Amino acid sequence: MIHTPMRLAAAFAVLSLGLAPAGDSFAQAARRPAAVATPPAFTPAASPEALGFDSARLAKLDAYMRGVVDQGRVAGMTTFLARKGKVVSFKIYGKASLESGKPMTEDSIFRIYSMTKPITGVAMMILFEEGKWRLDDPVTRYVPEFKNLKVVKSVNPDGTMVLEDMVRPPTMREVMSHTAGFGYGLQDEHPVDKLYREKGVLRSVGLKQMIDRTAEIPLVFQPGTSWRYSSSVDIQGYIVEKLSGQTLGQFFEQRIFGPLKMVDTAFFVPPAKASRLAAVYVFDREQRKIVEAKQLFGGDVPTYLSPPANESGGGGLVGTTMDYARFAQMLVNGGVLEGVRILSPASVEMMGTNMIPREALVGSNGTVGTRFNDAVGFGLDFMVVNDPRRAGSLEGKGTMSWGGAAGTWFWVDPTNNVVFVGMIQRLGGSGGDDLGGMARTLTYQALLHPEK
Numbered sequence: 001m002i003h004t005p006m007r008l009a010a011a012f013a014v015l016s017l018g019l020a021p022a023g024d025s026f027a028q029a030a031r032r033p034a035a036v037a038t039p040p041a042f043t044p045a046a047s048p049e050a051l052g053f054d055s056a057r058l059a060k061l062d063a064y065m066r067g068v069v070d071q072g073r074v075a076g077m078t079t080f081l082a083r084k085g086k087v088v089s090f091k092i093y094g095k096a097s098l099e100s101g102k103p104m105t106e107d108s109i110f111r112i113y114s115m116t117k118p119i120t121g122v123a124m125m126i127l128f129e130e131g132k133w134r135l136d137d138p139v140t141r142y143v144p145e146f147k148n149l150k151v152v153k154s155v156n157p158d159g160t161m162v163l164e165d166m167v168r169p170p171t172m173r174e175v176m177s178h179t180a181g182f183g184y185g186l187q188d189e190h191p192v193d194k195l196y197r198e199k200g201v202l203r204s205v206g207l208k209q210m211i212d213r214t215a216e217i218p219l220v221f222q223p224g225t226s227w228r229y230s231s232s233v234d235i236q237g238y239i240v241e242k243l244s245g246q247t248l249g250q251f252f253e254q255r256i257f258g259p260l261k262m263v264d265t266a267f268f269v270p271p272a273k274a275s276r277l278a279a280v281y282v283f284d285r286e287q288r289k290i291v292e293a294k295q296l297f298g299g300d301v302p303t304y305l306s307p308p309a310n311e312s313g314g315g316g317l318v319g320t321t322m323d324y325a326r327f328a329q330m331l332v333n334g335g336v337l338e339g340v341r342i343l344s345p346a347s348v349e350m351m352g353t354n355m356i357p358r359e360a361l362v363g364s365n366g367t368v369g370t371r372f373n374d375a376v377g378f379g380l381d382f383m384v385v386n387d388p389r390r391a392g393s394l395e396g397k398g399t400m401s402w403g404g405a406a407g408t409w410f411w412v413d414p415t416n417n418v419v420f421v422g423m424i425q426r427l428g429g430s431g432g433d434d435l436g437g438m439a440r441t442l443t444y445q446a447l448l449h450p451e452k
Helices: 008-015 025-031 055-070 113-129 172-176 191-198 207-214 232-244 248-260 271-276 321-332 345-351 435-444
Strands: 076-083 086-094 109-111 150-155 161-165 281-284 289-292 318-320 376-378 383-385 400-403 409-413 418-423
Touching: 055 076, 055 086, 055 435, 076 321, 113 232, 113 248, 113 321, 113 345, 113 400, 150 191, 172 232, 207 232, 232 248, 248 321, 318 321, 321 409, 321 418, 409 435, 418 435
Parallel strands: none
Antiparallel strands: 076 086, 076 418, 109 318, 150 161, 281 289, 376 383, 383 400, 400 409, 409 418
């Protein structure tokens, strides 16, 4: 089974972001209309059967997700399923806040954390289509601060590192597929990750400071020789800023969010929308229940109610279920939504093409979940399913996906023209079976007539 690759360490690292002033991002976010003013991207399906689903079987998906909420594993949830641009199911469960009793709603706002990464990848591909960079360019062409990076050759028993020179700089392809060798600070056992935490890479004030701090830390391995979940998408955010001459928030707003009418997606929630931000929870082992997450690493959990210290392309956005569904539908449509083209079909196809070298496919993906292999790989800021049946999954070939540290997940299935977005707010896993994997199984066991 394919597992959504987000675990507690990832949640902690993302929350440690010092999420930098975003230029005029405050004004942009504040002046956007409410979600209800946005023309719908989807039309309702006449029935699940009209799109090839069996209603009785699809009810298993609803029952399972409702049970997750009823069991107290999460406070609330939304699940959105569409096929061929028609809404098959949009379900709302539980509470946005257990403390206030406020119910979850269709326009509740979620911290999407690492589901920011595919959006940053699309920003990169917009610039790729403009000829601003090429896939096999050395990253040092755009980030010369990385010219003198060292590489960990080995680690001594006492934890000290033996370093060597880079054989060559990482390529842009490797930066976008987590094969460049950068660390992240998510794990405890590797000295590179310890340096990421000690130097506060993800707590930097501005993306330039993040780059300067990263340049002081060696790569975990020689570029292209393995796969390791990393800060490389934050590096991509810096490259977007450098190549576009805009802040990352400005570029997102003008080139992606505005055109796609993603009216509630931004790096923070403005005051007028603050009441719609769902609370984030964590499991308390002593109380044996979920409690609102307040403290982390001795500091307060970011509120996301003011402009961040750093616009993180790797994990800084908040948004709604429908906003992300619009983004996902653009991808399944081959780069266009409601007549507005963001990317060419070929660029979307390239993002969904495995970029991990064969010799690195057998390695761990750096988390507790999936190991990449010939059946499941990684493209440009997406996990991709090359052979779903061999992978033990039911979705279509070429499905692109990722998840976020607070439990959000999504996938885009171009073979079956299916989009799915699931939103919860719980750090450190869902308290049971992976919801992304369960949602896949329960969705596709109900798709009995994909030819429709």
